[in-house]
Amino acid sequence: MTTILITGATSGIGLGLAQRLHAQGHRLIVTGRRQALLDEVTAAHPGMTGYRNDISDAGQVASLAARLASDHPDLSTVILNAGIMQSERLGPDQTPLSVAEDTVATNLLGPIRLTHALMPQLLARPQAHIVTVSSGLAFVPLAATPTYSATKAAIHSWTQSLRFQLEGTAISVHELAPPAVQTDLMPGQRSNPHAMPFDAFIDEVMAILTRDPVPGEILVERVQFLRRAEAEGRHAEVFETLNRNFRTPG
Numbered sequence: 001m002t003t004i005l006i007t008g009a010t011s012g013i014g015l016g017l018a019q020r021l022h023a024q025g026h027r028l029i030v031t032g033r034r035q036a037l038l039d040e041v042t043a044a045h046p047g048m049t050g051y052r053n054d055i056s057d058a059g060q061v062a063s064l065a066a067r068l069a070s071d072h073p074d075l076s077t078v079i080l081n082a083g084i085m086q087s088e089r090l091g092p093d094q095t096p097l098s099v100a101e102d103t104v105a106t107n108l109l110g111p112i113r114l115t116h117a118l119m120p121q122l123l124a125r126p127q128a129h130i131v132t133v134s135s136g137l138a139f140v141p142l143a144a145t146p147t148y149s150a151t152k153a154a155i156h157s158w159t160q161s162l163r164f165q166l167e168g169t170a171i172s173v174h175e176l177a178p179p180a181v182q183t184d185l186m187p188g189q190r191s192n193p194h195a196m197p198f199d200a201f202i203d204e205v206m207a208i209l210t211r212d213p214v215p216g217e218i219l220v221e222r223v224q225f226l227r228r229a230e231a232e233g234r235h236a237e238v239f240e241t242l243n244r245n246f247r248t249p250g
């Protein structure tokens with residue numbers, strides 16, 4: 001049994017993974033901003049702990065890390081899942097800058113700050129795991145969500161560096177890069193026929209997590225179209241297809 005923290009587990013992918021991992025007998029700590037949902041999730045899953053936390057707030061990240069160190073010294077797996085995705089206009093009639101700033105604070109600074117704060121605790125464990133959550137859009141950007149796509153590309157890059165620097169320590173580093181999945185990440189996404197059905201996505205991720213060793217990049221088949229676009233010389237074509245035809249979030 002492992003003690004696992006999942007940020008942003010009040011809904012969507014974080015909640016789906018928390019439910020499956022809890023069912024396997026792991027001790028789960030889940031976070032999010034919506035207290036009512038945290039109460040619901042923890043009530044439905046005996047032994048699960050919920051902490052209200054805004055990952056975009058440096059002070060709240062520091063408090064969370066302190067609480068984890070005192071109340072959960074056996075924490076050994078951290079899934080940095082919390083994220084937001086918002087459309088932005090960059091040209092005429094441009095979107096207020098606060099959208100881009102919130103996106104960077106949540107999707108990029110949040111995981112970096114929390115990893116920094118938890119590093120001493122994780123290094124003290126005999127074995128530990130850090131899982132970042134990027135996106136297929138880390139590899140080919142969706143122009144309608146420019147800062148989102150940029151934060152996910154940055155998370156991919158940062159995860160590579162983290163993995164390299166932690167070689168030889170007891171911490172293994174993984175990156176989950178989902179394709180578009182039917183969640184409430186963006187309005188209408190749950191019923192978007194171009195997005196991957198939620199249960200199929202969670203099933204495939206859980207199957208990858210049983211591999212020994214778990215791969216550095218946790219990639220379901222559906223994301224390979226984006227993940228391999230550059231390597232296979234399709235980047236320009238995929239960029240056009242993604243941005244001119246589908247306008248699919250994720």
Ligand SMILES: NC(=O)c1ccc[n+]([C@@H]2O[C@H](COP(=O)([O-])OP(=O)(O)OC[C@H]3O[C@@H](n4cnc5c(N)ncnc54)[C@H](OP(=O)(O)O)[C@@H]3O)[C@@H](O)[C@H]2O)c1
Nearest residue numbers: 008010011012013032033034054055083135180181183250
């Ligand atoms: N679904 C997709 O198509 C897709 C594709 C690629 C990558 N991803 C990534 O997967 C992750 C989960 O997304 P999802 O699809 O499951 O969307 P979701 O259902 O909207 O879940 C997002 C989760 O993040 C939490 N969150 C958002 N802002 C937060 C903050 N400031 N502090 C703490 N928690 C926060 C939300 O909880 P509260 O609102 O309660 O705070 C919620 O639990 C995200 O990082 C997303 O970028 C999703």
